[in-house]
Amino acid sequence: MIQVERAVKTFGRKKALDDISLNIEEGRIIGLLGTNGAGKSTLLKAIAGLHRLDRGEIRIDGKSPGLAARGMLTYLPDIDVWYPWMKLGDAMRYMRDIHWDWDDDKALHLLDYFGLKEHMGIREASRGIRAKMKLLLALSLQAKYLLLDEPLSGIDPFARAQIAHAIVDDFLYEGQTILISTHEIAEIELLLDDIVFIHEGKLVLEGHVETLKQIHKMSLMDILKEVNQHARV
Numbered sequence: 001m002i003q004v005e006r007a008v009k010t011f012g013r014k015k016a017l018d019d020i021s022l023n024i025e026e027g028r029i030i031g032l033l034g035t036n037g038a039g040k041s042t043l044l045k046a047i048a049g050l051h052r053l054d055r056g057e058i059r060i061d062g063k064s065p066g067l068a069a070r071g072m073l074t075y076l077p078d079i080d081v082w083y084p085w086m087k088l089g090d091a092m093r094y095m096r097d098i099h100w101d102w103d104d105d106k107a108l109h110l111l112d113y114f115g116l117k118e119h120m121g122i123r124e125a126s127r128g129i130r131a132k133m134k135l136l137l138a139l140s141l142q143a144k145y146l147l148l149d150e151p152l153s154g155i156d157p158f159a160r161a162q163i164a165h166a167i168v169d170d171f172l173y174e175g176q177t178i179l180i181s182t183h184e185i186a187e188i189e190l191l192l193d194d195i196v197f198i199h200e201g202k203l204v205l206e207g208h209v210e211t212l213k214q215i216h217k218m219s220l221m222d223i224l225k226e227v228n229q230h231a232r233v
């Protein structure tokens with residue numbers, strides 16, 4: 001389980017995380033939602049051990065983020081930091097060399113599924129193709145917790161839903177947990193077990209998607225629009 005307790009992270013005078021507490025249960029697919037600048041990436045980075053909190057605590061199966069939790073987590077950043085000078089095949093071999101949990105069969109399956117080729121250069125690839133390359137590299141690891149920061153961004157709308165479904169239906173390991181930040185709510189809504197909605201660093205809504213829809217008697221998108229409007233007042 002990932003436990004976030006009273007997390008505060010500031011950049012200058014900006015509170016990117018403002019006293020956020022939440023628990024992420026194992027085997028769930030959780031949508032991390034919110035408007036631009038809400039704090040989604042900051043939260044993912046803090047869980048991945050790339051940001052140190054000013055206050056509060058994060059525990060991943062009882063361990064602190066960073067070295068202690070390495071191996072349990074895969075973090076896919078929203079920007080390209082994936083070895084741009086390499087060919088995709090080189091990056092795959094490099095990942096296999098440095099990660100004990102690299103899964104060759106899965107990597108080849110994803111290569112085929114995404115229509116990618118090992119000889120493709122990462123730097124030369126279009127944004128959407130690079131997004132698929134990043135996903136291939138991240139999903140080929142068997143880490144228990146997958147933190148995906150806007151993985152569908154840049155991928156054309158025709159492929160987005162298909163890829164989102166593939167991530168969950170075909171490429172997830174039993175019991176794997178995904179925390180996925182996205183603005184493409186419509187495309188991934190059906191995949192999500194739970195949502196966490198943050199606004200200006202504060203947690204404003206969390207819960208099980210189906211339960212929220214039953215309680216509010218409206219679509220997830222309409223619930224989020226309403227919550228967002230209230231949060232802005």
Ligand SMILES: Nc1ncnc2c1ncn2[C@@H]1O[C@H](COP(=O)(O)OP(=O)(O)OP(=O)(O)O)[C@@H](O)[C@H]1O
Binds near residue numbers: 015039041043
């Ligand atoms: N390294 C940084 N230095 C200064 N400010 C930062 C830094 N990282 C994030 N911020 C600020 O913290 C706030 C939250 O940013 P964050 O990137 O977490 O939002 P987000 O929800 O991921 O946004 P988006 O949907 O636009 O990607 C923003 O106001 C942002 O400008």
